[in-house]
Amino acid sequence: MDFEKLNITGRKIIVGIDFGTTYSGVAWAETQRPDRRVAITVWPISKANPEGESSDKVPTKLRYNGNDLEWGFSVPVNAPSEEVIEWFKLDLDPSLQTMGTAVTSAATRGGRNVDKLVTDYISALGDHLMYTLREKLGEGVVKDTALEFVVTVPAIWSDLAKDKTRQACQRAAGLSATKSPIHLISEPEAAAIYALHGLDPHGLQVGDSFVICDAGGGTVDLISYTITNLKPILEVQEATPGTGALCGSTFLNMRFSKFLKAKLGKAEGFDDEVLADAMERFEKTVKRQFTLSARDDDTYTIPVGGLATNKELGISRGRYALKASDLRVIFEPVVQEVIKLVKDQITSSKVPIKAVLLVGGFGASNYLKERLRGSIDAAISIMQPPNAWLAVVQGAVMKGLAQNSPDTLTMVRVQNRKARKHYGTEWRVRYDEKTHGHLRHKKHWCGLDGCWKVYAMEWFIKRGDAVSENEPFFTNFVWTGPVTQGRIKKIKMDIYADRTVRDAPMARDENVAMLCHVEADVSHIPENLLQRRKGTDGQWYYELNCKIEAVYLSASTQYTLLYNGQRYNSVTAEYV
Known part of the structure; x- marks a missing residue:
């Protein structure tokens, strides 16, 4: 169905779905109140407790436990690693080159079909969305209001992978029951719509060009835009075809996991559970705290409960002291890959670039921002919009709202894109x-x-x-x-x-x-x-x-x- 021909009459709920490699997000808004975009921030930890965990996003994880499907936060942290299926989004487009790492997700290991995994996961997301809408708006309103979905996909994906995503959404129980239209939008475009809106005043003028770098869990997608109009609607057009690669923050997690196994794998008591707790601390805290200004001997605490104190290994009272110098080694190859992508995008756009906008979970990294700052022309400003982790899903909702009521003045419109092939x-x-x-x-x-x-x-x-x-x-x-x-x-x-x-x-x-x-x-x-x-x-x-x-x-x-x-x-x- 065409975005241009959406019907404009009647009340409608626009839902944005950002199905990510490591985390997924859902947000929604009513066409009557386009200024009130609501991100779902409460997630189930079990069937009995649909409001157990507060988080802006939910882990893209599945576990088939007998007849039960566990997903997101309901997958127990200490579940055996071979039963937990994650990173399966990357299996949708096997043609992409990964960052020197073979990503064999549990999806392919377990011999499960990736289309089924995506459908099952999006079904669970859809069910929770419907539960949330009924809680917030009431059963009657949800029953009588048309829904419309805007689903985000990496710009660098093949048309086949994009189409597979759309088909999975059409099959997903929570979505298919509503018979609602499902539109696709590229992740960096959705991010740009939100970022420019969220950064107002951004200091950019008509004729200025900028690079948007959407650095997520698996993919890093880049695209350059030139501003063609500021008022009444901010309009942009692509300055160069988008680029990207698989070098998101998932690869930091893989490198950290490899590092920890090499360092502590031989220690008595080191097992999957210890590793899972350590990974969680790395993901939620350490990765986000690490900055370029950290001194080599600064340390970050990683829980390793059950491992005996060992000064040589750096373990004391169930805690491992991770040195900043080791973190730098974990970060550098991934960060350098992103820097190269940004530099190449700046060169290929053939127009002077005024700014780089960093969005996405990895885009919020202070270390990445500072390393980028030191690697590109000082005249180019680097911006991180507020709440960059939700940029993609919020932008998807804004795109759907703008297409439903073209007179919405708070929107960003992409006039022209550049063909990628x-x-x-x-x-x-x-x-x-x-x-x-x-x-x-x-x-x-x-x-x-x-x-x-x-x-x-x-x-x-x-x-x-x-x-x-x-x-x-x-x-x-x-x-x-x-x-x-x-x-x-x-x-x-x-x-x-x-x-x-x-x-x-x-x-x-x-x-x-x-x-x-x-x-x-x-x-x-x-x-x-x-x-x-x-x-x-x-x-x-x-x-x-x-x-x-x-x-x-x-x-x-x-x-x-x-x-x-x-x-x-x-x-x-x-x-x-």
Whole structure:
């Protein structure tokens, strides 16, 4: 469903879902009161206690305990590590390169299907959302009010991974029962909408450009925007296609875990439970306190209950003294990866960058901010918006609200985005020796037109082109088929993408990958409306002059077939 055509009448609840690698967040607002955005901050610790734990976000963890599904805070901290499934979001896009670490989440280890894990987790989130809405607004209001979901996805993900997320949400019990529309928005775009709104006054002027770096648990997503308008609505457009990598704070946790096992793994009494308690302290406290100004011999307390006092190992009364110098070694490779991404983004934007906005859980790290400060041009300011951990989910709600009531003046609008790759399709064209000489071996005879033809790419969008939600791209094409083979029931089209940094090639090669199959059902078009033409070979052929309309939204694409002046929304796109 298109963001542009949301219905504007009636009361509606907009729900933002930030399904994260390590933590997930949910926020909502009513269209009647768009200024009151509410993040869910109370989470279940058991079926009996749905309001047991206060936190801005909930851990993205699952455990299948007999017939019970434990999720978030209801997964016991001391549960055996092989039973706890985490980081499974990363399995949705196996094509991404990780930060020199093989992320085999428990999802893949347990042989469980990642689509099921995501569906089960989002179902649990949805159930808790409905419980919370009923508590806050009352049963009647929730029953009679339409819901709409805006789900965030990493910008660097493949279209397949984004589509899998949408499908998991459509299957998730709590969401599917409401039959509500589900929209996708890219995480850095959602973060930018919130950050610019939250940083007002941010000191940025029309024409200024900035980089937004959304550093989360698993992914770090970057994108640059140029401000095109400040009043009445803050409008921005992308300055360069987004970039990113898997180098979020999850990798700090992995490095800390590895460090601790190497240091204390041989000590008597060291087990999964000790490690789990230590990890929790690292995650909730140490990681967030660590700063660049820490002296090498400063120490941070890590609980290691049950381990005997051992001065040599640095253990005293069940506490391990973690040195700042060791923390630096744990942090540096991950931080350097983020710094490199930011520097590359600044260089590739080809416009002067005024500021870097750091958001996301890892984006709130003081150490990361200070290291970045020392690594980039001093004239570029570095900003951390308040409550950066909730930036993505809050931005998702704001996006949904803005699309429902376009006159909401507190919103940020993204006018244009930059295409991240070449998009196109492959058609038969008349063979021309001058143009297609290198494809000579692939030419074939066409009975309809009585000439040699060859398959060539038609690119409807090139990498770096400005794409807007308001301006669709059209591709004209002719669909032919011999009448003797029976009437045409389906028009099929393969969409290809080339994500390499090069000019779009004339013909398909090994770098041009299938993106999705688009299929339009034309069986309901009366036979007499299907155009025909007699070929040079004396045979009759169907010849349908069609158009495909493609609209590129924040994190998804919508295809519509146009034939004989009619729009056919029955186009299904299946991503590969």
